[in-house]
Amino acid sequence: MTSLYGNTSNLKSTEKKTLLSLFRKKIINENLISKDFLNYLISAHDQIGKNINLVINHRGKVDLIYLGEIWELEDYTVLKFGDKNIQNTKRLITISNRKNDFQKNEKVSLINSKFINYLLIRRTTKENNLFTICYKNSNLESKSFWKIDTFNDINALNEESLWTLNNNKHLSTKQPKINKVNEKIYLVGISITNKKDLNNSMAELRELSKSLGKEVVGSDFQIRKTYDSKTLIGKGFLADVLLEAEYLGASKIIFNKELLPFQSKEISKQTYMKISDRTELILEIFKKNAQSKEAHIQIELARLKYELPRIAGTGKNFSQISGGISSKGPGEKKIEQRRRYLRKRINLLEKQINDLSQRRMQNRSKREKNELFSATLIGYTCAGKSTLFNKLTKSNVVESTKPFSTLNPTTRRTYISNETEILLSDTVGFITDLPEDLISSFRATLEEINQSDLLIHIVDCSEDNFEEKIMSVEDTLIRTKLINHKRIIIFNKIDLINSETLNYIKSKYHQPCVSSTKNLGINDARLEIEKIIQSTFKKPKVISL
Known part of the structure:
Protein backbone atom coordinates (compact mmCIF):
# COMPACT_ATOMS: atom_id res chain seq x y z
CA MET A 1 0.00 0.00 0.00
CA THR A 2 1.43 3.37 -1.02
CA SER A 3 1.57 6.28 1.44
CA LEU A 4 1.21 9.81 0.12
CA TYR A 5 0.75 12.55 2.73
CA GLY A 6 0.95 16.29 3.17
CA ASN A 7 -0.25 19.10 0.92
CA THR A 8 -1.76 16.90 -1.79
CA SER A 9 -5.19 18.55 -2.20
CA ASN A 10 -4.25 20.72 -5.20
CA LEU A 11 -2.32 18.06 -7.09
CA LYS A 12 -3.38 17.20 -10.61
CA SER A 13 -3.96 13.58 -11.50
CA THR A 14 -0.79 13.52 -13.63
CA GLU A 15 1.24 14.94 -10.73
CA LYS A 16 -0.13 12.30 -8.35
CA LYS A 17 0.71 9.63 -10.91
CA THR A 18 4.29 10.95 -11.09
CA LEU A 19 4.67 10.84 -7.32
CA LEU A 20 3.17 7.37 -7.03
CA SER A 21 5.59 6.13 -9.67
CA LEU A 22 8.44 6.85 -7.21
CA PHE A 23 7.22 3.91 -5.11
CA ARG A 24 8.31 1.64 -7.96
CA LYS A 25 11.83 3.10 -8.06
CA LYS A 26 14.77 1.84 -6.09
CA ILE A 27 18.15 3.19 -5.04
CA ILE A 28 20.69 0.61 -6.22
CA ASN A 29 24.40 -0.13 -5.75
CA GLU A 30 24.22 0.70 -2.03
CA ASN A 39 16.97 12.06 -12.12
CA TYR A 40 13.50 10.64 -11.40
CA LEU A 41 13.25 12.79 -8.28
CA ILE A 42 14.37 15.98 -10.05
CA SER A 43 11.84 15.36 -12.82
CA ALA A 44 9.03 14.95 -10.26
CA HIS A 45 10.12 18.11 -8.41
CA ASP A 46 10.20 20.16 -11.62
CA GLN A 47 6.69 19.00 -12.47
CA ILE A 48 5.13 19.53 -9.02
CA GLY A 49 7.12 22.52 -7.72
CA LYS A 50 6.79 21.57 -4.04
CA ASN A 51 9.09 20.18 -1.36
CA ILE A 52 9.18 16.38 -1.70
CA ASN A 53 10.21 14.25 1.30
CA LEU A 54 10.91 10.54 0.83
CA VAL A 55 11.31 7.95 3.58
CA ILE A 56 13.66 5.24 2.24
CA ASN A 57 13.90 1.77 3.79
CA HIS A 58 17.03 -0.38 4.10
CA ARG A 59 16.32 -2.01 0.69
CA GLY A 60 16.40 1.37 -1.08
CA LYS A 61 12.62 1.43 -1.68
CA VAL A 62 10.30 4.36 -0.91
CA ASP A 63 8.07 3.77 2.14
CA LEU A 64 6.42 7.17 2.41
CA ILE A 65 6.13 10.41 0.41
CA TYR A 66 5.28 13.67 2.14
CA LEU A 67 4.75 17.08 0.51
CA GLY A 68 5.55 19.98 2.82
CA GLU A 69 8.09 21.27 5.33
CA ILE A 70 10.62 18.90 6.86
CA TRP A 71 9.67 19.72 10.45
CA GLU A 72 6.07 18.60 9.78
CA LEU A 73 7.16 15.14 8.71
CA GLU A 74 7.34 13.63 12.21
CA ASP A 75 3.54 13.35 12.59
CA TYR A 76 3.27 11.53 9.29
CA THR A 77 5.90 8.96 10.21
CA VAL A 78 3.72 8.16 13.23
CA LEU A 79 0.76 7.61 10.88
CA LYS A 80 2.78 5.27 8.67
CA PHE A 81 4.84 3.34 11.19
CA GLY A 82 2.53 3.25 14.21
CA ASP A 83 4.55 5.17 16.79
CA LYS A 84 7.60 7.38 17.22
CA ASN A 85 9.81 4.51 18.32
CA ILE A 86 10.18 3.00 14.83
CA GLN A 87 13.18 0.77 14.25
CA ASN A 88 16.15 2.87 13.23
CA THR A 89 16.70 1.46 9.71
CA LYS A 90 15.17 4.19 7.54
CA ARG A 91 16.52 7.40 6.07
CA LEU A 92 15.08 10.60 4.66
CA ILE A 93 15.67 12.33 1.34
CA THR A 94 14.24 15.81 0.72
CA ILE A 95 14.40 17.85 -2.49
CA SER A 96 13.63 21.57 -2.33
CA ASN A 97 14.34 25.00 -3.86
CA ARG A 98 15.27 26.43 -0.47
CA LYS A 99 18.53 28.33 0.00
CA ASN A 100 19.36 27.38 3.60
CA ASP A 101 20.25 23.97 5.03
CA PHE A 102 18.71 22.16 8.04
CA GLN A 103 17.25 24.47 10.70
CA LYS A 104 17.19 23.64 14.41
CA ASN A 105 13.48 22.79 14.58
CA GLU A 106 13.89 20.57 11.53
CA LYS A 107 16.78 18.72 13.14
CA VAL A 108 14.67 18.10 16.26
CA SER A 109 11.85 16.68 14.16
CA LEU A 110 14.27 14.52 12.15
CA ILE A 111 15.94 13.19 15.29
CA ASN A 112 12.54 12.35 16.80
CA SER A 113 11.71 10.40 13.63
CA LYS A 114 14.84 8.31 14.32
CA PHE A 115 16.12 8.09 10.74
CA ILE A 116 19.65 6.84 10.07
CA ASN A 117 20.55 9.92 8.04
CA TYR A 118 18.93 12.92 6.41
CA LEU A 119 19.80 14.11 2.91
CA LEU A 120 18.61 17.52 1.68
CA ILE A 121 18.92 18.18 -2.05
CA ARG A 122 18.82 21.91 -2.78
CA ARG A 123 18.10 22.97 -6.37
CA THR A 124 20.39 25.96 -6.90
CA THR A 125 19.77 25.93 -10.67
CA LYS A 126 18.15 23.44 -13.04
CA GLU A 127 21.54 21.90 -13.73
CA ASN A 128 23.24 22.21 -10.32
CA ASN A 129 22.33 20.69 -6.95
CA LEU A 130 23.74 21.03 -3.44
CA PHE A 131 23.65 17.89 -1.27
CA THR A 132 23.44 18.60 2.49
CA ILE A 133 23.53 15.69 4.90
CA CYS A 134 22.83 15.68 8.65
CA TYR A 135 24.20 12.85 10.80
CA LYS A 136 25.31 11.89 14.27
CA ASN A 137 28.80 13.20 15.05
CA SER A 138 31.06 10.30 16.03
CA ASN A 139 33.61 12.66 17.59
CA LEU A 140 32.66 12.60 21.28
CA GLU A 141 35.06 15.46 22.07
CA SER A 142 33.23 17.80 19.71
CA LYS A 143 30.66 20.21 21.16
CA SER A 144 28.49 19.68 18.09
CA PHE A 145 26.46 16.50 18.54
CA TRP A 146 24.85 16.58 15.10
CA LYS A 147 27.03 17.40 12.12
CA ILE A 148 26.08 18.83 8.72
CA ASP A 149 28.19 18.31 5.57
CA THR A 150 27.60 19.76 2.11
CA PHE A 151 28.62 18.25 -1.24
CA ASN A 152 28.48 19.77 -4.74
CA ASP A 153 28.72 16.47 -6.56
CA ILE A 154 26.70 13.26 -6.20
CA ASN A 155 29.80 11.13 -6.75
CA ALA A 156 31.62 12.80 -3.85
CA LEU A 157 28.52 12.22 -1.70
CA ASN A 158 28.33 8.50 -2.48
CA GLU A 159 32.09 8.00 -2.16
CA GLU A 160 31.97 9.27 1.44
CA SER A 161 32.67 6.04 3.32
CA LEU A 162 30.59 7.12 6.30
CA TRP A 163 27.41 6.81 4.27
CA THR A 164 27.84 3.40 2.68
CA LEU A 165 24.84 1.31 3.70
CA ASN A 166 27.18 -1.47 4.84
CA ASN A 167 27.74 0.56 8.02
CA ASN A 168 24.02 0.37 8.78
CA LYS A 169 23.25 -3.25 7.81
CA HIS A 170 23.58 -4.38 11.38
CA LEU A 171 20.62 -2.18 12.28
CA SER A 172 18.21 -4.28 10.24
CA THR A 173 19.23 -7.56 11.82
CA LYS A 174 17.40 -8.87 14.83
CA GLN A 175 19.14 -7.77 18.00
CA PRO A 176 19.85 -10.38 20.67
CA LYS A 177 17.96 -10.13 23.93
CA ILE A 178 19.88 -8.38 26.66
CA ASN A 179 19.36 -8.04 30.37
CA LYS A 180 17.42 -5.07 31.67
CA VAL A 181 19.65 -2.01 31.90
CA ASN A 182 19.32 1.19 33.87
CA GLU A 183 17.09 3.86 32.40
CA LYS A 184 19.10 6.56 30.64
CA ILE A 185 18.02 10.07 31.56
CA TYR A 186 18.99 13.63 30.70
CA LEU A 187 18.73 16.35 33.36
CA VAL A 188 17.61 19.92 32.65
CA GLY A 189 18.06 22.78 35.12
CA ILE A 190 16.29 26.13 35.09
CA SER A 191 16.62 29.01 37.56
CA ILE A 192 15.61 32.65 37.84
CA THR A 193 17.87 33.35 40.84
CA ASN A 194 21.59 32.57 40.65
CA LYS A 195 23.97 29.90 39.46
CA LYS A 196 24.89 28.69 42.97
CA ASP A 197 21.31 27.71 43.76
CA VAL A 216 22.50 10.18 33.94
CA VAL A 217 23.92 10.50 30.42
CA GLY A 218 23.99 14.29 30.27
CA SER A 219 22.69 17.57 31.65
CA ASP A 220 22.34 21.24 30.81
CA PHE A 221 20.92 24.33 32.48
CA GLN A 222 19.61 27.80 31.74
CA LEU A 238 14.75 23.28 24.43
CA ALA A 239 15.71 22.38 20.85
CA ASP A 240 19.38 22.06 21.91
CA VAL A 241 18.37 19.85 24.85
CA LEU A 242 16.30 17.53 22.65
CA LEU A 243 19.13 17.16 20.12
CA SER A 251 14.87 7.82 27.00
CA LYS A 252 13.64 10.41 29.51
CA ILE A 253 14.25 14.11 30.22
CA ILE A 254 13.85 15.26 33.84
CA PHE A 255 13.48 18.93 34.84
CA ASN A 256 14.63 20.31 38.19
CA LYS A 257 11.36 22.27 38.57
CA GLU A 258 7.81 20.96 38.63
CA LEU A 259 6.23 21.26 35.20
CA LEU A 260 2.68 22.50 34.92
CA PRO A 261 0.42 20.01 33.12
CA PHE A 262 0.18 22.08 29.93
CA GLN A 263 3.97 22.67 29.95
CA SER A 264 4.64 18.94 30.10
CA LYS A 265 2.14 18.39 27.28
CA GLU A 266 3.68 21.14 25.12
CA ILE A 267 7.22 19.75 25.50
CA SER A 268 6.01 16.19 24.83
CA LYS A 269 4.67 17.32 21.45
CA GLN A 270 8.24 18.01 20.35
CA THR A 271 9.88 14.69 21.24
CA TYR A 272 9.28 10.96 21.55
CA MET A 273 11.28 10.92 24.83
CA LYS A 274 9.39 10.84 28.12
CA ILE A 275 9.15 14.19 29.92
CA SER A 276 9.31 14.20 33.70
CA ASP A 277 10.16 16.52 36.56
CA ARG A 278 11.61 16.55 40.06
CA THR A 279 8.22 15.99 41.72
CA GLU A 280 7.56 12.78 39.79
CA LEU A 281 11.10 11.61 40.60
CA ILE A 282 10.51 12.15 44.34
CA LEU A 283 7.20 10.29 44.15
CA GLU A 284 9.02 7.40 42.47
CA ILE A 285 11.57 7.31 45.31
CA PHE A 286 8.81 7.34 47.94
CA LYS A 287 7.06 4.49 46.17
CA LYS A 288 10.25 2.44 46.03
CA ASN A 289 11.04 2.95 49.73
CA ALA A 290 7.51 2.41 51.05
CA GLN A 291 7.29 -0.60 53.35
CA SER A 292 4.07 -0.26 55.36
CA LYS A 293 0.46 -0.13 54.20
CA GLU A 294 0.21 3.37 55.62
CA ALA A 295 3.10 4.63 53.49
CA HIS A 296 1.69 2.98 50.36
CA ILE A 297 -1.67 4.69 50.89
CA GLN A 298 -0.12 8.13 51.34
CA ILE A 299 2.20 7.75 48.35
CA GLU A 300 -0.53 6.42 46.05
CA LEU A 301 -2.71 9.39 46.95
CA ALA A 302 0.10 11.84 46.14
CA ARG A 303 0.84 10.06 42.85
CA LEU A 304 -2.80 10.07 41.73
CA LYS A 305 -3.19 13.75 42.59
CA TYR A 306 -0.11 14.43 40.48
CA GLU A 307 -1.39 12.33 37.57
CA LEU A 308 -4.99 13.63 37.40
CA PRO A 309 -4.33 17.09 35.86
CA ARG A 310 -1.64 15.64 33.55
CA ILE A 311 -3.62 12.78 32.03
CA ALA A 312 -4.46 14.77 28.88
CA GLY A 313 -0.89 14.47 27.61
CA THR A 314 -0.32 10.78 28.26
CA GLY A 315 -0.61 9.58 24.67
CA LYS A 316 -2.95 8.38 21.97
CA ASN A 317 -4.09 5.28 23.90
CA PHE A 318 -6.26 7.47 26.13
CA SER A 319 -7.80 9.24 23.13
CA GLN A 320 -9.40 6.08 21.75
CA ILE A 321 -13.18 5.73 21.87
CA SER A 322 -14.73 2.83 23.70
CA GLY A 323 -18.10 1.67 25.00
CA GLY A 324 -19.75 -1.15 26.87
CA ILE A 325 -20.33 -2.14 30.47
CA SER A 326 -19.17 0.39 33.14
CA SER A 327 -18.74 3.16 30.55
CA LYS A 328 -21.03 6.17 30.10
CA LEU A 349 -7.68 7.06 49.77
CA GLU A 350 -8.62 10.39 51.39
CA LYS A 351 -11.10 8.54 53.61
CA GLN A 352 -8.46 5.96 54.56
CA ILE A 353 -5.98 8.69 55.53
CA ASN A 354 -8.68 10.44 57.58
CA ASP A 355 -9.26 7.16 59.42
CA LEU A 356 -5.52 6.88 59.96
CA SER A 357 -5.42 10.40 61.40
CA GLN A 358 -8.28 9.53 63.72
CA ARG A 359 -6.47 6.46 65.09
CA ARG A 360 -3.32 8.46 65.70
CA MET A 361 -5.33 11.13 67.46
CA GLN A 362 -6.67 8.50 69.86
CA ASN A 363 -3.11 7.32 70.57
CA ARG A 364 -2.01 10.90 71.25
CA SER A 365 -4.94 11.38 73.62
CA LYS A 366 -3.80 8.39 75.67
CA ARG A 367 -0.30 9.84 75.94
CA GLU A 368 -1.64 13.24 76.93
CA LYS A 369 -3.66 11.67 79.75
CA ASN A 370 -0.44 10.11 81.05
CA GLU A 371 1.34 13.50 80.74
CA LEU A 372 3.87 12.07 78.34
CA PHE A 373 6.34 14.42 76.67
CA SER A 374 7.04 14.17 72.92
CA ALA A 375 10.12 14.98 70.82
CA THR A 376 10.71 14.33 67.13
CA LEU A 377 13.79 14.30 64.91
CA ASN A 396 18.24 -0.77 64.90
CA VAL A 397 16.15 1.16 62.38
CA VAL A 398 17.34 1.21 58.77
CA GLU A 399 20.23 3.62 58.12
CA SER A 400 20.92 4.66 54.53
CA THR A 401 22.70 7.35 52.55
CA LYS A 402 19.90 7.24 49.97
CA PRO A 403 17.16 9.90 50.20
CA PHE A 404 13.81 9.21 51.90
CA SER A 405 14.75 5.82 53.33
CA THR A 406 12.53 6.62 56.34
CA LEU A 407 8.87 7.22 55.50
CA ASN A 408 6.93 6.09 58.58
CA PRO A 409 7.50 7.54 62.07
CA THR A 410 9.34 5.17 64.39
CA THR A 411 8.99 5.73 68.15
CA ARG A 412 11.22 4.38 70.93
CA ARG A 413 11.42 4.96 74.66
CA THR A 414 14.84 6.15 75.84
CA TYR A 415 16.56 7.84 78.77
CA ILE A 416 18.10 11.22 77.96
CA SER A 417 19.60 11.11 81.47
CA ASN A 418 19.26 8.99 84.57
CA GLU A 419 16.21 11.01 85.59
CA THR A 420 14.57 11.93 82.29
CA GLU A 421 12.87 9.35 80.15
CA ILE A 422 11.35 10.33 76.81
CA LEU A 423 9.81 8.80 73.72
CA LEU A 424 11.78 9.82 70.66
CA SER A 425 10.49 9.66 67.06
CA ASP A 426 12.32 9.38 63.76
CA THR A 427 10.31 10.65 60.80
CA VAL A 428 10.43 11.39 57.08
CA GLY A 429 13.07 13.82 55.82
CA PHE A 430 12.38 17.17 54.17
CA ILE A 431 13.65 18.52 50.87
CA THR A 432 13.70 21.87 49.10
CA ASP A 433 10.36 22.69 47.46
CA LEU A 434 8.65 19.65 48.92
CA PRO A 435 5.74 18.89 46.53
CA GLU A 436 2.36 20.10 47.74
CA ASP A 437 0.74 16.76 46.89
CA LEU A 438 3.18 15.01 49.24
CA ILE A 439 2.53 17.50 52.04
CA SER A 440 -1.21 16.98 51.65
CA SER A 441 -0.98 13.17 51.41
CA PHE A 442 1.40 12.86 54.37
CA ARG A 443 -0.79 15.00 56.63
CA ALA A 444 -1.25 12.07 59.03
CA THR A 445 2.52 11.94 59.53
CA LEU A 446 2.77 15.73 59.79
CA GLU A 447 0.00 15.77 62.39
CA GLU A 448 2.15 13.43 64.45
CA ILE A 449 5.02 15.93 64.25
CA ASN A 450 2.61 18.74 65.07
CA GLN A 451 1.74 17.14 68.41
CA SER A 452 5.38 16.89 69.49
CA ASP A 453 6.55 19.10 72.35
CA LEU A 454 10.05 19.48 70.91
CA LEU A 455 11.42 19.34 67.36
CA ILE A 456 15.08 18.31 67.08
CA HIS A 457 16.44 19.64 63.80
CA ILE A 458 19.33 17.46 62.54
CA VAL A 459 21.71 19.20 60.11
CA ASP A 460 24.40 17.57 57.96
CA CYS A 461 27.15 20.17 58.43
CA SER A 462 29.50 18.37 56.00
CA GLU A 463 27.45 19.74 53.10
CA ASP A 464 28.76 22.95 51.52
CA ASN A 465 25.24 24.35 51.41
CA PHE A 466 24.14 23.21 54.88
CA GLU A 467 22.91 26.71 55.76
CA GLU A 468 20.70 26.80 52.66
CA LYS A 469 19.27 23.43 53.75
CA ILE A 470 18.56 24.84 57.21
CA MET A 471 16.55 27.61 55.55
CA SER A 472 14.81 25.04 53.36
CA VAL A 473 13.69 23.04 56.40
CA GLU A 474 12.52 26.27 58.06
CA ASP A 475 10.51 27.08 54.94
CA THR A 476 8.90 23.63 55.04
CA LEU A 477 8.01 24.17 58.70
CA ILE A 478 6.29 27.41 57.71
CA ARG A 479 4.35 25.70 54.89
CA THR A 480 3.27 22.89 57.24
CA LYS A 481 2.48 25.32 60.11
CA LEU A 482 5.08 23.79 62.41
CA ILE A 483 7.29 26.84 62.71
CA ASN A 484 6.05 27.89 66.17
CA LYS A 493 28.76 14.56 60.81
CA ILE A 494 31.39 16.81 62.41
CA ASP A 495 33.96 14.09 61.70
CA LEU A 496 33.75 15.11 58.03
CA ILE A 497 34.53 18.83 58.47
CA ASN A 498 37.67 20.77 59.35
CA SER A 499 38.26 22.67 62.59
CA GLU A 500 37.65 26.05 60.95
CA THR A 501 34.13 25.07 59.87
CA LEU A 502 33.42 23.53 63.26
CA ASN A 503 34.50 26.70 65.08
CA TYR A 504 32.32 28.77 62.73
CA ILE A 505 29.27 26.63 63.53
CA LYS A 506 29.86 26.74 67.29
CA SER A 507 30.41 30.51 67.38
CA LYS A 508 27.39 31.33 65.17
CA TYR A 509 24.75 28.84 66.31
CA HIS A 510 25.80 27.76 69.86
CA GLN A 511 24.13 24.39 69.31
CA PRO A 512 25.33 20.80 69.94
CA CYS A 513 27.71 19.30 67.37
CA VAL A 514 27.90 15.51 67.04
CA SER A 515 29.07 12.63 64.89
CA SER A 516 26.56 9.80 65.01
CA THR A 517 28.90 7.29 63.34
CA LYS A 518 31.96 8.16 65.48
CA ASN A 519 29.91 8.62 68.67
CA LEU A 520 31.26 12.15 69.19
CA GLY A 521 29.30 14.74 71.18
CA ILE A 522 26.33 12.44 71.86
CA ASN A 523 26.40 13.10 75.61
CA ASP A 524 26.56 16.85 75.02
CA ALA A 525 23.46 16.57 72.84
CA ARG A 526 21.66 14.60 75.55
CA LEU A 527 22.49 17.26 78.16
CA GLU A 528 21.31 20.07 75.88
CA ILE A 529 18.00 18.30 75.21
CA GLU A 530 17.48 17.65 78.93
CA LYS A 531 18.30 21.29 79.73
CA ILE A 532 15.64 22.50 77.28
CA ILE A 533 13.08 20.05 78.63
CA GLN A 534 13.66 21.02 82.25
CA SER A 535 13.65 24.75 81.53
CA THR A 536 10.49 24.58 79.44
CA PHE A 537 8.41 21.82 80.98
CA LYS A 538 7.94 21.29 84.70
CA LYS A 539 7.41 17.56 84.58
CA PRO A 540 9.47 15.23 86.73
CA LYS A 541 9.22 12.49 84.13
CA VAL A 542 8.73 13.12 80.44
CA ILE A 543 8.14 10.81 77.53
CA SER A 544 8.33 11.74 73.84
CA LEU A 545 6.73 10.52 70.65
Missing part, protein backbone atom coordinates in the same frame (compact mmCIF):
# COMPACT_ATOMS: atom_id res chain seq x y z
CA ASN A 31 24.49 4.43 -2.72
CA LEU A 32 22.99 7.10 -0.52
CA ILE A 33 21.17 8.15 -3.68
CA SER A 34 21.82 6.76 -7.17
CA LYS A 35 22.00 8.93 -10.31
CA ASP A 36 18.96 7.29 -11.88
CA PHE A 37 16.87 7.78 -8.76
CA LEU A 38 18.07 11.43 -8.53
CA LEU A 198 21.03 26.11 40.33
CA ASN A 199 24.21 24.06 40.85
CA ASN A 200 22.89 22.82 44.21
CA SER A 201 19.55 21.95 42.63
CA MET A 202 21.21 20.01 39.80
CA ALA A 203 23.52 18.14 42.19
CA GLU A 204 20.53 17.13 44.29
CA LEU A 205 18.56 16.07 41.19
CA ARG A 206 21.50 13.90 40.13
CA GLU A 207 21.62 12.21 43.54
CA LEU A 208 17.87 11.59 43.52
CA SER A 209 18.18 10.00 40.07
CA LYS A 210 21.10 7.80 41.07
CA SER A 211 19.22 6.57 44.16
CA LEU A 212 16.73 4.96 41.75
CA GLY A 213 19.51 3.38 39.70
CA LYS A 214 19.02 5.68 36.71
CA GLU A 215 21.96 6.46 34.45
CA ILE A 223 19.35 30.96 33.87
CA ARG A 224 16.48 33.23 32.85
CA LYS A 225 14.77 36.35 34.13
CA THR A 226 11.38 34.62 34.03
CA TYR A 227 10.09 31.13 33.30
CA ASP A 228 8.66 30.50 29.84
CA SER A 229 4.90 30.11 30.26
CA LYS A 230 4.60 27.36 27.61
CA THR A 231 7.76 25.27 27.95
CA LEU A 232 9.43 26.55 31.17
CA ILE A 233 12.73 27.01 29.29
CA GLY A 234 13.40 28.93 26.07
CA LYS A 235 12.46 27.38 22.72
CA GLY A 236 16.01 27.52 21.35
CA PHE A 237 17.46 25.97 24.49
CA GLU A 244 21.76 16.45 22.77
CA ALA A 245 19.53 14.06 24.75
CA GLU A 246 18.77 12.05 21.61
CA TYR A 247 22.46 11.97 20.67
CA LEU A 248 23.35 10.58 24.12
CA GLY A 249 20.63 7.92 23.92
CA ALA A 250 18.39 9.23 26.72
CA GLY A 329 -22.42 4.90 26.83
CA PRO A 330 -20.88 4.33 23.39
CA GLY A 331 -18.34 6.93 22.36
CA GLU A 332 -16.84 7.68 25.77
CA LYS A 333 -13.10 8.16 25.50
CA LYS A 334 -10.70 6.16 27.63
CA ILE A 335 -9.31 9.39 29.05
CA GLU A 336 -12.71 10.11 30.64
CA GLN A 337 -12.82 6.60 32.09
CA ARG A 338 -9.35 7.13 33.54
CA ARG A 339 -10.31 10.49 35.03
CA ARG A 340 -13.38 8.99 36.66
CA TYR A 341 -11.34 6.14 38.11
CA LEU A 342 -8.71 8.53 39.49
CA ARG A 343 -11.32 10.71 41.21
CA LYS A 344 -13.00 7.69 42.82
CA ARG A 345 -9.68 6.28 43.95
CA ILE A 346 -8.53 9.63 45.37
CA ASN A 347 -11.76 9.95 47.39
CA LEU A 348 -11.31 6.43 48.78
CA ILE A 378 13.30 16.40 61.79
CA GLY A 379 15.66 17.65 59.10
CA TYR A 380 16.72 17.47 55.49
CA THR A 381 16.80 14.02 53.91
CA CYS A 382 20.14 12.19 54.35
CA ALA A 383 21.10 14.37 57.33
CA GLY A 384 21.69 11.28 59.52
CA LYS A 385 18.49 11.35 61.57
CA SER A 386 18.08 7.57 61.68
CA THR A 387 21.72 7.04 62.66
CA LEU A 388 21.43 9.50 65.56
CA PHE A 389 18.07 7.97 66.48
CA ASN A 390 19.75 4.57 66.82
CA LYS A 391 22.51 6.06 69.00
CA LEU A 392 20.06 7.80 71.34
CA THR A 393 17.60 4.89 71.63
CA LYS A 394 19.91 1.89 71.06
CA SER A 395 17.57 0.80 68.26
CA HIS A 485 7.16 24.67 67.86
CA LYS A 486 10.03 24.66 70.32
CA ARG A 487 13.14 23.59 68.38
CA ILE A 488 16.77 22.72 68.87
CA ILE A 489 19.41 22.25 66.17
CA ILE A 490 21.97 19.43 66.31
CA PHE A 491 24.80 19.59 63.78
CA ASN A 492 25.74 16.08 62.64
